[in-house]
Amino acid sequence: MLELKTIATPHVPVRYFEGGSGNPLVFFHGAGGLTAQDPLLVKLAERHHVYAPLLPGYGDSEEAPALRDMLDMTLHGWDVIGALGLEDPIIVGHSMGGMIAAEMAAVAPNDVSRLALICPSGLWLEDHPIPDIFSMLPFEYPRYLFHDPVAGAAMMTQGTAFDDPDWLKGFLVTNARQLGMAGRLLFPIPDRGLAQRLYRIKARTLLIWGDSDKLIVPAYAHAFKKAIEQAELVSVPEAGHAVNLERPDIVAQAIGRLDERR
Amino acid sequence: MRFTWFNLMPWPYLPEDFRQKHRSVWVDIDSRVFDPARSHEVYNSYMDLLEYAGTLGFDGIGVNEHHQNGYGIMPSPNIIAAGLARRSSDAALVVLGNSIALYNPPVRVAEEFAMLDCISGGRLVAGFPVGTSMDTNYCYGQIPSLTREKYLEAHDLIMRAWHEPDPFAFNGRYNKLRHVNIWPRPIQQPNPPIHIPGGGSVETYDFCIDHTYSYSYLSFTGYIRAKALLQGYWDRVAQRNAPDTSPYRAGFAQTICVAETDEEAERLYAPHVNYFYNRCLHVYPGFADAPGYRTIKTIQSGALSQYAPAGRDFATLTWKDLTEGGHVIAGSPETVRQRMEELIKGLHVGNIFCLMHVGDMPQEKCMYSTKLFAEKVMPHLRGMFPEHASDDRFWCKPLAKRVQPGSLPSETEIAARLGATV
Numbered sequence: 001m002l003e004l005k006t007i008a009t010p011h012v013p014v015r016y017f018e019g020g021s022g023n024p025l026v027f028f029h030g031a032g033g034l035t036a037q038d039p040l041l042v043k044l045a046e047r048h049h050v051y052a053p054l055l056p057g058y059g060d061s062e063e064a065p066a067l068r069d070m071l072d073m074t075l076h077g078w079d080v081i082g083a084l085g086l087e088d089p090i091i092v093g094h095s096m097g098g099m100i101a102a103e104m105a106a107v108a109p110n111d112v113s114r115l116a117l118i119c120p121s122g123l124w125l126e127d128h129p130i131p132d133i134f135s136m137l138p139f140e141y142p143r144y145l146f147h148d149p150v151a152g153a154a155m156m157t158q159g160t161a162f163d164d165p166d167w168l169k170g171f172l173v174t175n176a177r178q179l180g181m182a183g184r185l186l187f188p189i190p191d192r193g194l195a196q197r198l199y200r201i202k203a204r205t206l207l208i209w210g211d212s213d214k215l216i217v218p219a220y221a222h223a224f225k226k227a228i229e230q231a232e233l234v235s236v237p238e239a240g241h242a243v244n245l246e247r248p249d250i251v252a253q254a255i256g257r258l259d260e261r262r
Numbered sequence: 263m264r265f266t267w268f269n270l271m272p273w274p275y276l277p278e279d280f281r282q283k284h285r286s287v288w289v290d291i292d293s294r295v296f297d298p299a300r301s302h303e304v305y306n307s308y309m310d311l312l313e314y315a316g317t318l319g320f321d322g323i324g325v326n327e328h329h330q331n332g333y334g335i336m337p338s339p340n341i342i343a344a345g346l347a348r349r350s351s352d353a354a355l356v357v358l359g360n361s362i363a364l365y366n367p368p369v370r371v372a373e374e375f376a377m378l379d380c381i382s383g384g385r386l387v388a389g390f391p392v393g394t395s396m397d398t399n400y401c402y403g404q405i406p407s408l409t410r411e412k413y414l415e416a417h418d419l420i421m422r423a424w425h426e427p428d429p430f431a432f433n434g435r436y437n438k439l440r441h442v443n444i445w446p447r448p449i450q451q452p453n454p455p456i457h458i459p460g461g462g463s464v465e466t467y468d469f470c471i472d473h474t475y476s477y478s479y480l481s482f483t484g485y486i487r488a489k490a491l492l493q494g495y496w497d498r499v500a501q502r503n504a505p506d507t508s509p510y511r512a513g514f515a516q517t518i519c520v521a522e523t524d525e526e527a528e529r530l531y532a533p534h535v536n537y538f539y540n541r542c543l544h545v546y547p548g549f550a551d552a553p554g555y556r557t558i559k560t561i562q563s564g565a566l567s568q569y570a571p572a573g574r575d576f577a578t579l580t581w582k583d584l585t586e587g588g589h590v591i592a593g594s595p596e597t598v599r600q601r602m603e604e605l606i607k608g609l610h611v612g613n614i615f616c617l618m619h620v621g622d623m624p625q626e627k628c629m630y631s632t633k634l635f636a637e638k639v640m641p642h643l644r645g646m647f648p649e650h651a652s653d654d655r656f657w658c659k660p661l662a663k664r665v666q667p668g669s670l671p672s673e674t675e676i677a678a679r680l681g682a683t684v
Contacts, residue, residue, distance in 0.1 A: 134400075134406075172561065176561055
């Protein structure tokens with residue numbers, strides 16, 4: 001199905017999942033990372049040629065010390081698309097990946113015509129402070145990420161208990177690599193000035209949001225919608241921030257709408 | 263041997279149910295637990311104790327930096343050190359230290375340390391911690407995986423600011439300064455001695471070895487548990503072919519309580535030790551280690567934060583556990599002397615940071631313990647490492663002739679000098 005490959009980019013070799021056929025679609029994952037079994041990728045690959053690059057430090061990919069800030073990561077995103085030889089693919093991003101995708105569309109508005117932002121980070125509303133994911137303990141994540149925290153916890157640990165020492169040790173090393181990288185965009189406040197650039201986005205944009213997102217609450221969906229000219233909001237019932245895991249079919253179906261060229 | 267009397271400056275009025283009712287003593291500690299009016303007495307009492315230790319023959323008196331912290335009410339150690347500079351005369355001022363990645367721009371540290379060195383007549387021992395994750399990342403918002411890079415740049419900037427006699431431009435990644443030219447300059451040339459507090463990062467070991475800085479491990483878990491970490495350091499010193507293995511290349515912080523007898527030590531100090539290890543170290547584990555703060559190399563080497571919930575729960579430790587486990591060295595002068603010898607030999611450390619004010623310990627107990635240590639323990643340890651006795655690379659070199667603060671002439675004397683009549 002999805003195959004893990006490597007491609008050279010100027011700063012770092014990039015590992016990416018590739019699979020499926022149809023219109024090319026590039027997926028940028030969130031701070032939690034991505035696996036080949038990701039249910040949304042699998043769904044998307046049914047109708048698209050999916051490319052899902054891992055950010056440096058994620059999975060088994062190399063870290064990239066030179067990518068320090070938002071501009072570095074935004075241009076790195078374009079470097080990946082360039083290296084893959086794609087032109088105007090559908091760009092999809094979840095959470096932190098949505099922030100990167102939005103930045104990419106804002107800096108190069110003429111190169112993106114279709115964009116899907118799945119509960120992206122990047123804005124900060126004083127009335128709705130986003131919980132600090134960097135100071136949460138593993139067992140605290142599910143209630144922020146899932147509509148159904150019990151099922152979500154099982155998904156996160158694949159059935160192992162949160163206090164299993166081996167699982168925990170692996171989790172800590174992975175976290176240091178992955179969230180260490182994510183921190184460059186999200187710590188301590190996930191706002192790198194996107195709000196003042198959103199007006200530049202020309203793409204037809206889908207905002208896909210879980211109704212019970214407790215991490216980036218739906219008020220943010222409305223803030224994004226207001227700021228992006230061609231934005232449409234798809235609210236997904238009974239889904240949290242991990243809407244990609246909880247309702248992959250609905251999310252994939254919504255993204256499918258971007259295939260209909262207008 | 264160099265003995266520094268150190269005060270963390272804990273808030274002594276954490277409620278008894280602090281652990282049950284509050285999430286953390288650090289970062290998001292309830293501000294209502296702090297009482298500014300009471301702090302007036304607390305600060306002055308703590309500074310009095312530091313000054314008292316300075317009169318008893320300790321080589322140094324020590325302060326450090328923490329933020330939003332119930333066991334260290336000293337966000338600016340330089341303010342305390344400035345007070346001490348005026349009210350002490352011989353002891354080194356050990357500021358351990360300034361978290362240099364947090365100062366913007368870091369030349370502020372070069373300036374303030376230079377001021378302290380000048381005011382004190384060259385008595386400054388300067389510390390440059392990377393800073394804990396709680397202080398650096400969670401309180402002061404530094405991006406964890408960039409903290410070390412920013413720290414290293416701040417270090418380079420400060421050293422150049424001290425060393426270069428002419429104005430220079432500094433084009434760093436985090437600091438852009440067109441005209442670096444600090445006033446004043448430190449008395450100790452080319453710079454005051456540098457100590458680096460660390461928590462087991464391999465990078466910090468190397469940094470100390472490369473620059474001939476002293477590595478200090480400021481732990482609360484005592485000398486027995488510190489063995490592996492300091493052994494890691496000494497192994498690294500050997501691996502990297504450092505020119506010597508002087509014990510002054512390392513320092514260690516140890517909680518110490520001295521009484522006439524072991525029984526008296528327990529009776530006098532157990533409640534305060536309990537206060538510290540139970541209430542003061544109640545840190546929410548989510549703040550212990552921001553992802554990316556430690557390098558993968560360090561995590562893989564097995565160094566975990568002393569605040570991490572790695573099966574340690576201080577609240578359940580009794581006096582017996584804490585003293586036998588070496589968290590605390592306590593007892594009669596003879597007991598303490600024996601255990602200090604074990605510590606000094608076992609860890610091979612020449613700089614001891616004596617944590618002698620513990621938790622909510624009242625002044626009189628602290629003075630009693632301090633005096634016993636100074637008079638009945640310290641003299642017996644002085645002669646250790648005779649082969650390294652002349653190693654003065656890691657300690658301050660004060661001016662031989664220093665002024666006595668507060669020695670303005672009397673008004674009569676002024677009148678006489680000016681030939682006027684009062």
